[in-house]
Amino acid sequence: MKVLVTGGAGFIGSAVVRHLIRDIGAAVVNVDKLTYAATPEAIEDASTSDRYRFEKVDICDAVALARVFGEHQPDRVMHLAAESHVDRSIDGPATFIETNLIGTYTMLEAARAY
Numbered sequence: 001m002k003v004l005v006t007g008g009a010g011f012i013g014s015a016v017v018r019h020l021i022r023d024i025g026a027a028v029v030n031v032d033k034l035t036y037a038a039t040p041e042a043i044e045d046a047s048t049s050d051r052y053r054f055e056k057v058d059i060c061d062a063v064a065l066a067r068v069f070g071e072h073q074p075d076r077v078m079h080l081a082a083e084s085h086v087d088r089s090i091d092g093p094a095t096f097i098e099t100n101l102i103g104t105y106t107m108l109e110a111a112r113a114y
């Protein structure tokens with residue numbers, strides 16, 4: 001099984017990536033833009049696996065997502081990329097709308113097309 005995980009360098013996503021690689025034996029394609037919230041060190045061990053691939057892609061980028069789906073041919077999607085630090089939405093709501101609404105919509109359309 002190959003799982004496309006978005007936000008796989010984040011708090012929840014990195015735990016999912018580690019679990020899929022280490023405990024489940026799945027292949028993982030991690031799609032992450034690596035924002036301030038990313039902690040790539042959290043997936044250091046998993047990232048050495050030959051079942052792990054990384055794509056530095058913004059989930060708002062429909063063209064890049066279509067390429068990722070076509071190239072990696074995943075069986076499942078776990079969508080965990082998000083602007084999750086609610087306090088930041090007061091000073092900068094635009095990125096929340098872009099990633100959480102437009103990005104999620106773009107992911108859904110890309111998955112449906114695939």
Ligand SMILES: NC(=O)c1ccc[n+]([C@@H]2O[C@H](COP(=O)([O-])OP(=O)(O)OC[C@H]3O[C@@H](n4cnc5c(N)ncnc54)[C@H](O)[C@@H]3O)[C@@H](O)[C@H]2O)c1
Binds near residue numbers: 006010037085
């Ligand atoms: N942390 C919690 O306790 C918790 C609890 C319940 C639900 N959730 C939900 O789980 C999801 C993930 O939460 P988290 O705590 O792991 O968040 P996080 O902020 O730790 O990680 C988010 C990840 O998404 C990536 N990302 C952000 N914008 C992106 C974009 N436009 N394109 C690609 N990647 C992008 C970041 O680089 C980061 O690696 C969110 O939807 C959150 O609401 C979290």
